[in-house]
Amino acid sequence: MSTRRAETIAIGTELLGPDRIDSNGAFLSRVLGEHGYEVRFRTVVGDDPAELEEALGIALGRADLVVATGGLGPTVDDLTREAVSALLHLPLEEDAAILAELEARYRRHARTMPPTNRRQAQVPRGAEVLPNALGTAPGLLIRTDRALLALLPGVPSEMERMTRDHLLPRLDATGARRVHRVLKIAGTNESDVDHRLAEVHRSAGAVGWTILAGAGQIEIHLTEWVAPGAAAAGVERLDVAIARALGDDLFGRDEDTIEAVVGRLLSGRRETLAAAESITGGRIARRLTSVPGASGWFAGGAVVYTDAAKTTLAGLPPETLARHGAVSAETAMGLAEGIRTRLSASWGLATTGYAGPGGGTPEMPPGTVFLGLAGPSGTTSRRLLLPGVRPVVQARTAQAALDLLRRAALHAGNA
């Protein structure tokens, strides 16, 4: 299916240094793909007039659409307007409407516009001005003989808003568009998923199939080029086949997170959750409280790194600690039961383990983790041995604990 060729150019010397990366490129690849433009090259170039002109010239020589971000501000480092003007032989002219809007914006904040900001009203002859709803630098759209050139601000929020409001509606929408779907998997590993999906994968045909593995989560990214007005039949067919093959291991799609899925399950059942975290040190609570409306189903949590906190805050019986130690199935279950009782919650979830570096015993090396889950029909524990350095073990434990709860809530009887 024919697609148009796009390129993105990120402008700014700071983007070439060790401190920042061009995060705009990924957003542009997604939305341009959805509108039928495939990004073939991404370039980062500094605030150097000759190099900027060179990068723009190369891209305009081979692409149907070039989107350049950055270099539209008021300072002397902001050279995009001048480079485009020189490259395309379009003289810069002051745009009265932009100037009036800039001055009005300063007046609203009871300030006088610095003279340098006047530069932002300079427009290469013939360019269309794209309003900036969130900042001072307007965007510019220029049609050359063979390509469309969009100049957008570098600030991600301004760039994204301008792209959605003004650039995408101006693109030729008669070609194919790319549909993108992410399927999210927990509780297993990449080679297991590969194995169970081998047959489905072989049937993917023209649908793009990428598997990405993170800390305790695997994602399958499906992409399909679809004719205007048509449905993404291939993506839909594979989605059904993958869901059938993976069962409960598939926990969500696209923007879903395990914590959001857990929240929906608990809300639907009118149940609540309390957490007692030793090894995860607040990671479970942080993820749960990042879900809007969490106060409706998250009763609270205790971070119980020390023995004293385990008994005092989470109500672990001291004799459990004395008899079995802090890293044990019994302590994980005792913490889960203790915090559930203390906060009168439907479920209690607990973690304990050795995150490393150091610590552990010959029988329980760093990475050894116990999860405890207390619920309406009893208490269970689970032992894991997780790979990775300290923050990875902590993150994987939080993910595994949330997934344990998700599966239990999914299969519990009616509340």
Next chain:
Amino acid sequence: MSTRRAETIAIGTELLGPDRIDSNGAFLSRVLGEHGYEVRFRTVVGDDPAELEEALGIALGRADLVVATGGLGPTVDDLTREAVSALLHLPLEEDAAILAELEARYRRHARTMPPTNRRQAQVPRGAEVLPNALGTAPGLLIRTDRALLALLPGVPSEMERMTRDHLLPRLDATGARRVHRVLKIAGTNESDVDHRLAEVHRSAGAVGWTILAGAGQIEIHLTEWVAPGAAAAGVERLDVAIARALGDDLFGRDEDTIEAVVGRLLSGRRETLAAAESITGGRIARRLTSVPGASGWFAGGAVVYTDAAKTTLAGLPPETLARHGAVSAETAMGLAEGIRTRLSASWGLATTGYAGPGGGTPEMPPGTVFLGLAGPSGTTSRRLLLPGVRPVVQARTAQAALDLLRRAALHAGNA
């Protein structure tokens, strides 16, 4: 001071999509800069033979050093070797030593090497082979008439190790190197820092000066090109001047975090900390427990999103809640005192507020936050109005709370 011009090229169609970004570029900018090579362009290109050749050709025509990452694996998508061979007219030849090493690696894992992996032993004539300590794809180093071309694996850990072990030692080290220092600031805003450092900034001379603002943290990045063997006199001079101008607002340098600084302060004073988090929902605990050795000074925390959790877990007197409400200075102080007493800690730190969206009152809009700090010499509170969407307000509150504690511990009498 003269520097050499470098470019990086990240190879792989997946790097042009919406799911991944080229994270290797930032690492290469840093270490190449430290060795006297300034990255002027960064390009991302897909697994397309013609486009790959084009990108390599453009870079080799204008740079002293080109570092390309990716496309060296065994699959048919890995085309870097072929593109370089075609571009530079260097026939591919099988390297017996690489082949033997590949086969030995498979034998060690008791597997037979797939025939396709033999491709990884192909070397453009005259290229130097760079061993890969962590994977199968060896790197390649090629000297053209005017430039040095390094082909490295795309996997970050393999690329970084190979760069340090084999690429950097082969670079011409007779030129200037770049020294980079980050100064980290909390408790104020960018324009205040700008204002207080205006005079110091004007004296920066040839030292690069970049200011970056994040959620509740400001960083000043200083860079200086320094002759071989010389000290970074400009960076050192500015560091002293900035520290003098900012006083306690400067909390650290380079890899420092506020939580690590807090940990060092508390360890040194043999003091402990307990936290009761409403609006921050575990973010303070998570940051503290990410510091190795946190169990030595972090007594534990309570995540008290609900009223019941505030009284049950953190020991807030119910009458404080009834009289002043959950979002109030009194509740923040009561939570701090309650958790400090319950966990017998030297310090108690608490947060409460409206993170939004929604909630709040006409007097206390979303973003209204109260911090409470109970310590050896009494209890204080602080009210803030923080901008941003929900996760930003939560992150800024955690940062402000940790900074409040840092300043208190800095100025407390001897423990």
